[in-house]
Amino acid sequence: LNAAPRRPPRQQVRFLPTPAPDGGGAVELVPTRVPVLADHPLVRGPQYRRLKIGAGHRLDVKSSGVFVLGIGHGNKLLTDLYNCHLTKVYTVSGLFGKATDDFSDTGKLIEKTTFDHITREKLERIVAVIQGTNHKALLMYSNIDMKTQEAYELAVKGLIRPMEKSPPIITAIRCVHFALPEFQLEIQCLHETQQYLRKMVHEMGLELKSSAVCTQVRRTRDGVFTLDDALPRTQWDLRSIQDAIRNCRLKVKTELEKTL
Amino acid sequence: AMAGAVRAARPLLLLLLRRGLRGTAGPPSARQLREAEEAAPVFQYAGKAARRKDRVFVWGFSYSGALGVPSFVKPDVGWKKPRRIQPTPYRLETEEKISSAACGYGFTLLASNTTDITKVWGMGLNKDSQLGFQRSRRDQTKGYEYVLEPSPIPLPLEKPQQTRVLQVSCGRAHSLVLTDSEGVFTMGNNSYGQCGRKVVEDEIYSESHLIHQLNEFDSRVVQVVCGQDHSLFRTKKGAVYACGWGADGQTGLGHHNITSVPTKLHGDIAGVNIIQVSSYGDCCLAVSDEGEVFGWGNSEYLQLASITETTQVNVPRHLPFKIGKIKEAACGGTGNAVLTEEGNIFVWGYGILGKGPNLIETAVPEMIPPSLFGWSDFNSDIRVAHVRCGLSQFAALTNRGELFVWGKNLRGCLGTGRMEDQYFPWRVTVPGEVVDVACGVDHMVSIVKSF
Numbered sequence: 001l002n003a004a005p006r007r008p009p010r011q012q013v014r015f016l017p018t019p020a021p022d023g024g025g026a027v028e029l030v031p032t033r034v035p036v037l038a039d040h041p042l043v044r045g046p047q048y049r050r051l052k053i054g055a056g057h058r059l060d061v062k063s064s065g066v067f068v069l070g071i072g073h074g075n076k077l078l079t080d081l082y083n084c085h086l087t088k089v090y091t092v093s094g095l096f097g098k099a100t101d102d103f104s105d106t107g108k109l110i111e112k113t114t115f116d117h118i119t120r121e122k123l124e125r126i127v128a129v130i131q132g133t134n135h136k137a138l139l140m141y142s143n144i145d146m147k148t149q150e151a152y153e154l155a156v157k158g159l160i161r162p163m164e165k166s167p168p169i170i171t172a173i174r175c176v177h178f179a180l181p182e183f184q185l186e187i188q189c190l191h192e193t194q195q196y197l198r199k200m201v202h203e204m205g206l207e208l209k210s211s212a213v214c215t216q217v218r219r220t221r222d223g224v225f226t227l228d229d230a231l232p233r234t235q236w237d238l239r240s241i242q243d244a245i246r247n248c249r250l251k252v253k254t255e256l257e258k259t260l
Numbered sequence: 261a262m263a264g265a266v267r268a269a270r271p272l273l274l275l276l277l278r279r280g281l282r283g284t285a286g287p288p289s290a291r292q293l294r295e296a297e298e299a300a301p302v303f304q305y306a307g308k309a310a311r312r313k314d315r316v317f318v319w320g321f322s323y324s325g326a327l328g329v330p331s332f333v334k335p336d337v338g339w340k341k342p343r344r345i346q347p348t349p350y351r352l353e354t355e356e357k358i359s360s361a362a363c364g365y366g367f368t369l370l371a372s373n374t375t376d377i378t379k380v381w382g383m384g385l386n387k388d389s390q391l392g393f394q395r396s397r398r399d400q401t402k403g404y405e406y407v408l409e410p411s412p413i414p415l416p417l418e419k420p421q422q423t424r425v426l427q428v429s430c431g432r433a434h435s436l437v438l439t440d441s442e443g444v445f446t447m448g449n450n451s452y453g454q455c456g457r458k459v460v461e462d463e464i465y466s467e468s469h470l471i472h473q474l475n476e477f478d479s480r481v482v483q484v485v486c487g488q489d490h491s492l493f494r495t496k497k498g499a500v501y502a503c504g505w506g507a508d509g510q511t512g513l514g515h516h517n518i519t520s521v522p523t524k525l526h527g528d529i530a531g532v533n534i535i536q537v538s539s540y541g542d543c544c545l546a547v548s549d550e551g552e553v554f555g556w557g558n559s560e561y562l563q564l565a566s567i568t569e570t571t572q573v574n575v576p577r578h579l580p581f582k583i584g585k586i587k588e589a590a591c592g593g594t595g596n597a598v599l600t601e602e603g604n605i606f607v608w609g610y611g612i613l614g615k616g617p618n619l620i621e622t623a624v625p626e627m628i629p630p631s632l633f634g635w636s637d638f639n640s641d642i643r644v645a646h647v648r649c650g651l652s653q654f655a656a657l658t659n660r661g662e663l664f665v666w667g668k669n670l671r672g673c674l675g676t677g678r679m680e681d682q683y684f685p686w687r688v689t690v691p692g693e694v695v696d697v698a699c700g701v702d703h704m705v706s707i708v709k710s711f
Contacts, residue, residue: 097302098297109296109297109300111300111303112297112300112301112302112303113302113303113304113305114302114303114304114305116308117306117307117308117310122711125660125661125693125711126711128639128660128661128662129711131634131639132634132662132687132689133687133689135634135687136686136687136689139686146680146682146683146684146686147617147680147681147683148617149616149617149618151616152615152616152617152618152683152684153616155631155632155684156629156631156632156684157631158631158636172636172638172639174638174639188638207711209305209306209310210305210306
């Protein structure tokens with residue numbers, strides 16, 4: 001970053017004594033633009049010594065996916081984005097037949113069960129119930145008076161959302177892949193933690209009269225940032241970061257203006 | 261040979277000992293963990309042939325006994341208080357699988373289509389013998405006025421071990437039981453002839469043993485519906501018969517008098533094959549096989565205002581709504597709802613119709629947006645499968661087995677857990693897939709399949 005061309009030094013107007021054009025001893029004061037000595041690179045030193053980087057929504061050690069960071073002034077946008085309460089989309093993979101203490105496949109085994117009675121139809125039924133109860137929780141925690149006309153109109157458009165702290169709510173969930181013993185779900189949620197998603201997988205296993213562990217949690221979207229905007233490990237260099245910031249700037253601005 | 265075997269066995273023993281010694285020291289390695297996992301016992305909680313169980317859930321006002329849980333009215337333990345209202349679904353234990361349920365004004369009927377001797381159970385108010393004669397255990401000559409538990413109703417069947425009960429229906433103070441081969445049995449109040457028999461002056465209806473059987477129809481009766489004080493019968497040929505009170509024209513026979521014998525309806529439905537009839541208050545709707553809807557009865561709340569200005573219509577009239585082919589209709593006390601083939605619900609009438617607090621009355625059907633029933637881009641195949649009406653509530657069942665209710669929350673009958681009225685469809689959390697729901701004045705009964 002420090003090797004990039006710096007900001008040109010500030011200019012100031014000073015009255016400098018210059019010898020008069022027609023020679024002789026008389027000195028005249030002529031206004032000229034002169035760079036301020038305080039801005040000289042040798043005086044100032046490298047432009048960036050420290051960078052303030054802030055993190056967006058947490059992503060724990062066992063998960064992967066989109067992780068939003070704010071640099072410098074972007075940190076202030078991070079708090080605004082948090083107050084927008086946008087949904088995040090995860091791809092969660094699970095495995096039937098095992099139950100562990102921390103709900104993931106690296107934990108201590110607690111129980112093994114049979115799972116050949118599970119069909120995709122049963123899983124979809126449980127998924128529909130989860131969606132139903134969470135939809136109800138969404139309406140309840142949004143703290144809008146249900147008797148008003150605006151509440152009705154927002155509910156029709158599906159825009160009712162809790163705008164303050166609330167327990168984790170799943171706004172949409174569906175099964176994308178099912179091949180016993182493993183399955184994959186796409187979950188769209190608010191205010192959640194990855195451990196909550198793992199617990200949800202475990203509870204789904206219990207509902208189906210078997211047990212399940214979560215093998216993978218991957219965040220595919222965080223608010224406005226999708227997998228396409230995210231930089232993989234090979235691209236963690238200055239140029240790509242700068243391009244990515246530039247591309248997302250417009251999206252973030254429109255989203256913030258829409259909500260606040 | 262023996263010596264050779266012993267010599268070969270010894271190195272094996274040594275190896276095992278060494279392995280055992282190494283394993284006890286230090287944390288278990290990944291391989292040992294895996295082996296321990298594979299050796300763990302496997303539990304089976306449900307086999308491949310695990311079947312889903314059928315359950316009945318009730319909620320609403322319980323002091324009349326209509327919920328069928330005696331501990332709500334008279335707690336079995338001294339320190340417990342009686343529960344006046346059950347705000348969320350409560351499971352009711354039944355002996356048989358219930359196939360049909362109906363809620364009246366303070367009482368409930370549950371019916372099962374078995375060939376056992378007891379096929380119908382009733383609970384709630386019995387002041388007009390709408391649940392038949394329930395002999396009191398304390399005094400053998402008297403009957404119960406309030407039945408707190410589902411009690412069997414003895415029907416005078418000719419072949420009790422062959423006839424099956426198809427459907428039950430309840431009105432304000434009378435009830436109808438439909439069987440497959442022995443016609444319709446009616447019991448309860450008959451002061452307006454709603455039981456299909458001649459009105460007897462000053463008849464005392466409480467503790468009456470009389471159950472009337474109706475058999476004279478043009479073909480087999482396939483659906484029975486009770487209005488507040490009248491009864492409607494739909495036969496296999498598509499004809500509709502009515503009897504009972506007619507002051508609002510709800511019998512549809514062209515006059516405003518009492519009818520005590522089921523008489524066939526004419527008017528716009530003469531010759532039309534009707535596939536469904538519905539009524540709960542004083543207005544009636546009928547749906548034909550072509551998707552047309554016909555209405556008659558009370559129109560004080562703009563239920564039939566789209567075709568007439570009068571407040572009573574005593575002849576069935578066709579309602580020309582251009583909303584698509586209609587599959588099912590449901591009549592409430594002041595509002596009506598129909599379900600179209602695409603799975604949309606249209607409501608009209610007066611009261612809380614389900615489109616927010618601003619829509620109080622309309623004469624023309626208005627559609628309820630499907631997004632309120634869970635339809636979205638994520639799940640675009642959610643459709644409403646059935647619609648039912650209580651006196652001032654509506655209930656809708658989706659094809660996913662979810663129950664949505666809206667309307668006036670009279671004594672907690674909506675089952676949402678709150679006491680406030682609900683102005684747009686709200687999901688009721690039932691632990692299972694809802695197959696059918698019956699709405700009453702202040703309570704509801706649902707038949708549910710477990711997951």
